[in-house]
Amino acid sequence: xxxxxxxxxxxxxxxxxxxxxxxxxxxxxxxxxxxxxxxxxxxxxxxxxxxxxxxxxxxxxxxxxxxxxxxxxxxxxxxxxxxxxxxxxx
Amino acid sequence: xxxxxxxxxxxxxxxxxxxxxxxxxxxxxxxxxxxxxxxxxxxxxxxxxxxxxxxxxxxxxxxxxxxxxxxxxxxxxxxxxxxxxxxxxxxxxxxxxxxxxxxxxxxxxxxxxxxxxxxxxxxxxxxxxxxxxxxxxxxxxxxxxxxxxxxxxxxxxxxxxxxxxxxxxxxxxxxxxxxxxxxxxxxxxxxxxxxxxxxxxxxxxxxxxxxxxxxxxxxxxxxxxxxxxxxxxxxxxxxxxxxxxxxxxxxxxxxxxxxxxxxxxxxxxxxxxxxxxxxxxxxxxxxxxxxxxxxxxxxxxxxxxxxxxxxxxxxxxxxxxxxxxxxxxxxxxxxxxxxxxxxxxxxxxxxxxxxxxxxxxxxxxxxxxxxxxxxxxxxxxxxxxxxxxxxxxxxxxxxxxxxxxxxxxxxxxxxxxxxxxxxxxxxxxxxxxxxxxxxxxxxxxxxxxxxxxxxxxxxxxxxxxxxxxxxxxxxxxxxxxxxxxxxxx
Numbered sequence: 001x002x003x004x005x006x007x008x009x010x011x012x013x014x015x016x017x018x019x020x021x022x023x024x025x026x027x028x029x030x031x032x033x034x035x036x037x038x039x040x041x042x043x044x045x046x047x048x049x050x051x052x053x054x055x056x057x058x059x060x061x062x063x064x065x066x067x068x069x070x071x072x073x074x075x076x077x078x079x080x081x082x083x084x085x086x087x088x089x090x
Numbered sequence: 091x092x093x094x095x096x097x098x099x100x101x102x103x104x105x106x107x108x109x110x111x112x113x114x115x116x117x118x119x120x121x122x123x124x125x126x127x128x129x130x131x132x133x134x135x136x137x138x139x140x141x142x143x144x145x146x147x148x149x150x151x152x153x154x155x156x157x158x159x160x161x162x163x164x165x166x167x168x169x170x171x172x173x174x175x176x177x178x179x180x181x182x183x184x185x186x187x188x189x190x191x192x193x194x195x196x197x198x199x200x201x202x203x204x205x206x207x208x209x210x211x212x213x214x215x216x217x218x219x220x221x222x223x224x225x226x227x228x229x230x231x232x233x234x235x236x237x238x239x240x241x242x243x244x245x246x247x248x249x250x251x252x253x254x255x256x257x258x259x260x261x262x263x264x265x266x267x268x269x270x271x272x273x274x275x276x277x278x279x280x281x282x283x284x285x286x287x288x289x290x291x292x293x294x295x296x297x298x299x300x301x302x303x304x305x306x307x308x309x310x311x312x313x314x315x316x317x318x319x320x321x322x323x324x325x326x327x328x329x330x331x332x333x334x335x336x337x338x339x340x341x342x343x344x345x346x347x348x349x350x351x352x353x354x355x356x357x358x359x360x361x362x363x364x365x366x367x368x369x370x371x372x373x374x375x376x377x378x379x380x381x382x383x384x385x386x387x388x389x390x391x392x393x394x395x396x397x398x399x400x401x402x403x404x405x406x407x408x409x410x411x412x413x414x415x416x417x418x419x420x421x422x423x424x425x426x427x428x429x430x431x432x433x434x435x436x437x438x439x440x441x442x443x444x445x446x447x448x449x450x451x452x453x454x455x456x457x458x459x460x461x462x463x464x465x466x467x468x469x470x471x472x473x474x475x476x477x478x479x480x481x482x483x484x485x486x487x488x489x490x491x492x493x494x495x496x497x498x499x500x501x502x503x504x505x506x507x508x509x510x511x512x513x514x515x516x517x518x519x520x521x522x523x524x525x526x527x528x529x530x531x532x533x534x535x536x537x538x539x540x541x542x543x544x545x546x547x548x549x550x551x552x553x554x555x556x557x558x559x560x561x562x563x564x565x566x567x568x569x570x571x572x573x574x575x576x577x578x579x
Contacts, residue, residue, distance in 0.1 A: 019546070042541075043541035043542060043544075044305070045328060045479070045542060047305075048305070048306070048328060048329065048332050051306050051307070051332060052331070052332050052335050052336070055307075055335065055336050055337065056335070059337075061306065061307060061308040061336060061338065062306045062308065063306050063308035063309050063312070064305055064306060064309060065309075067145060070305060
């Protein structure tokens, strides 16, 4: 498992809380493992829940141009953290 | 409904220069849609049925119409799981898939539905060019819902019925309005709610649509801001909640339409404040489409669409969990019960039905209602077997069958938690699976059902609280979950 850096710790906790993954420990989540599908098994409804939590915490409004872009942002904790980091910096 | 021998235009709302959609950053007139339909229709293979899997709303619209113009039938699966599509395809051997880009996992003939840029046009702008006529009895579309038997259930729609439904919809929500109305939608066109509001309204009632499918609040705001006024929003409670909690400034929206899950009055009030227009809720089902509506803040009374009549039957049949669930799958609020209340043992089946209007047969309602007049009612309780999560309808009986089919699972049951505090409540499941981890059970479920229904979390147990009748009373299951999960409010 790779080490979590920067926002990734916080973001992992936010995800677990937002989508109520009671049976998952945050330290078990690899920042590079997939969020959708075979990884954490999240779906687009979860993405919406997570976006609400992200907007509250970071003031960042996610947007996606199409389904592909949505999947890219939500590839992993790492890609999501990068996306948020870039948008906070703006 | 009499539709013997009667034909209807493929585009009843056809006015060559009027706008039918906003796509690729600009307005698309009906004449370009008609030319696009012809262009696509000429490229479709000979077949009886087409799975229309397009996600882009304009491509879906053009493809849907092209399929009908060839007198073929659009098959609209409830999700895009290859396994489920393959299962349905067995019953429609002469079919192909209409896709935006090839889907490698699909073992069926595929036709890529894309249009030239710029769009095809008609000679002379289409003024002398009429859309083709379609027999009213032609089966234009078959949306599928999860049956209770593990097999998706077809809900065939005749062209006449879809057109009449669009007319009734417009009469209720946009009556005597000469001006154009643009709709932005967050719901898929394959779902009956999305089909009626974002495909049939443009084809038959002159309402224009945004061709994309905005997802996050910022995307929704962009879409709403881009379109000419007035605009409406077709959405669900979860998207509405995301929008009002996003803390954005919203453009004025003439109407917000919500369906698929109960909408609280509190959320409706916040949404009306944010968007500056009424929040209207639809009660309907895949079998009958939109049946009734209300403005959430006006109270508990639902008003049937014009021409529909409510019938109440004296005594509901009892206790048959395998009874096919009808109705209510994009229905509305049902008071204190919260999402998916009722009893998991299935002691409440439809006790009312609706006929007339656009309906070719009487539609039984799954929910428990209290009739006020022949055209108004209140929702008293939710039918027990049907759960609805973000617009995906599932039958608990069907989900339980799939759960018990997972290798290594001895027994198990899905439970809808009772807190019902929002539209995003997830199912949980109690599972007996000696030697398996929750992750292994989950892996077995993932290929079998839409992710919306996957249990959060799975509780691995040694026994299930069966009662003396061999049933699993909902309150027992609920109590069990509350005991083992003290964090749950």
